[in-house]
Amino acid sequence: MNNLLKSQFDSIIFDLDGTLWDSSSNVVVAWQTAKEQVDYIKEDFTRPMVHSITGMTYKAIFETLLPYLTEEQREEFKALAGKYELEILYKKGGDLYPGLEQALEQLSKKYKLFIVSNCQSGYIEVFFKVSGFEHYFAGHQCYGAKNQPKAENIIDIIKDHELKAPVYVGDTLGDYTAATKAGVPFIFADYGFGEVEEGQVATISSLVELTALL
Template structure:
């Protein structure tokens, strides 16, 4: 693997879904539960369907999956979905990707670590509760906090923590685009839910590779 990225960054900002864990199976369970409260949802929510929208903002997710609903219906369903999502994930969690703690332990000894995700408020905290890995990170930001684009949240973390040379690690084209807009180099995780063909500074096929790359 190319080791030219060693000592080039002072910090690492991670995406969450598709990068650190996969919670899609239990998110599908949660949204199916939410569906029971309304009579206007046609779809069954499956892990495969969840994969197609992972990385989008919460607002964009339901606009994409449920375009036939009124804005009021989408907002009502989103309220139920977000409630069940946090409750079920808090109990059942998601699947942590192999080598995660080993990578975080190594990286946190050399870099400041952060998370920026397009998730709802409370979701990153659930990840921390389930994984027990909060102590490896020095901060986080999500779409649910200010309802602003991921690029803006990356910039907020960079500014708030006075980061000089950060790198963003994610798994979708949306992650790459956000990093690019924020002026932050991008490392692509090809084991996640998306595809990025070019423009990244490196590609990894497992979190354990970060120890050699960085």
């Protein structure tokens, strides 16, 4: 662990899926429920399928998974999937990664904490409601709010909250790319769904390691 990182940052911006929790099991339930409402989806949805698109914008997810649909069909299914996703996750939640609350409690004493995710509007709020952890965070932003790339949402958080030295924590190459475009150092959470070979200032294998690092 690089102890020099302890004095470098004033804030931490987190990705959500694959970094703070894994909601993929219940996302599958939601998307399967949506599939039953239409007659044009060929395949069943699976956890590996959900993991493969984690980090993409909500629009890009269904363009990638369902390329054979017309734009009208894709928009209809996206709306249904989003509706059932929020409803089912509100009831059943996701799997919080081990040590999450302890990490947030400890880190929030020293840093301002934020979430920036490529999720739909309302998704971060569901995470807050089912986890009870909203009070640890000073703000959040998602793709669904402005339909803009993650890098721009990171920049908005920095400007809106006048951050001087943030660091981004995420689990995919897309997270790394967005952080880099926003001019923010990146910490790779290798327990998530993606791979980042180089460029990160540190790699963590658990949230406990993050508290030790920062």
